[in-house]
Amino acid sequence: MKTLLYILAVGFIGLTACDDTELEDWDSAVLDYSGTYLYQVSDLDGNLLVxxxxxxxxxxxxxxxxxxxxxxIDDHDKVFELRSKFFFDGDASSFASKSIAFADLTNNEKAIVVPEDKPLKLDTITVVARDYIRAAIVEGKIVKNGATTIGENITDSLYVSIVLYSGTVSFKSEAVPVEYRSNPDKEEFQWVLDDVVYDATKDDSYLISGHRYTGFTEDDY
Known part of the structure; x- marks a missing residue:
């Protein structure tokens, strides 16, 4: 029994003495940005909206x-219903989208979800008005230890000026492959994304300010 305990103890010491560079496996190329943030939303005049x-x-x-x-950047269907891929210039301390032109931006995945009603025939087009089809970051910064939470903990602050572009999304119908039909003997159709069209009269701009989520109960709102 003593021998077994000794082996376990030595093994534990060996594990704790391992080179901590193995933690780099958890790194990413956007580590300084990465994380979960709690936030407020204001208009460009500073009026609190959320x-x-x-x-x-x-x-x-x-x-x-x-x-x-x-x-x-993903808000999990909350305030903006946004899940978009962004390409930035700068670094986490000062960043902005490489371009804010609609044509250069990626689609917001939440805005291009296909309609629930299935098409009844092939080559049908349906056009749907959708908010926040694409988004760009005009200005952003994450400041290390730049915020104090309501529980008086120090964490990183977040500031983002975002512009959201709306318009219409068109979908076209296509045949469902036989192997994916609910009834292989009955023809079925499905919607697929066809195009997005920008409406410049529907731009919305907001200021997002907040801090990195700490997970501490004293910081809960």
């Missing part, structure tokens, strides 16, 4: 390519 709420969180995380200044 206050802090523990249910409203923004997540910044790397894409599958895991390259610098390319990341997802």
């Amino acid at each position: 206050d802090y709420d523990n249910e409203d969180k923004l997540e910044f995380y790397n894409t599958s390519a895991d390259v610098a200044n390319e990341l997802w």
